[in-house]
Amino acid sequence: MVASREFSLAFLSFDRDNDGKISAAELRLCMKATLGEEVSTEDAATLVASVDTDGDGLLSEEEFLKLVNMERDDTEEEERCRGLKEAFQMYEMKGEGCITPLSLKRMLSKLGAHQDVGECQAMICRFDLDGDGVLSFEEFKTMMDQ
Structure with missing residues (x-):
């Protein structure tokens, strides 16, 4: 898992109430503010649950970094698949x-x-x-x- 200063700073900015955890509501607000993405309450809760290893319904910094890396892996796989489709079309x-x-x-x-x-x-x-x-x-x- 890649842990960079950039993502640690993002975590701090997402943690609006400074409790060291990110709630689904905080995640929704920050995704809208930083990425311009409108995320439903259900989707935000699903994202949190997908990496919430301690079951508290909140993201610790470690869990947040895990979520970021999962999203990056998904993006890389989508790009790889797009490249394969282009190559396939050539053949x-x-x-x-x-x-x-x-x-x-x-x-x-x-x-x-x-x-x-x-x-x-x-x-x-x-x-x-x-x-x-x-x-x-x-x-x-x-x-x-x-």
Whole structure:
């Protein structure tokens, strides 16, 4: 978990009543003031509960930092997924929604790697989990995680 001075200062500014804890109400107010995000009472309570390890319904500084890191991880995963979608679209045939041996061959040729269709078929076969002979986006993600 990353603990930086910036987030410690944010914690202090969110702790409006200076009790060393952030309530769901304080979290809502500060998210609106600092991020411009309108968070419902229920969503704020859910956020607090998601990292409230001592069950007091409040966020200690440590719990707050855990929440910040969870949010950052979610953002990084969303960015990674967006990048994978862009890469997938480069390899797929327009409108097919999958990577075929022919579309893989075409893209590899553009990148300077000349494979025949059979070699591309073998490459796809390794990650073709449903056996349909093409790569869906989910199969492509699995391949990229290898």
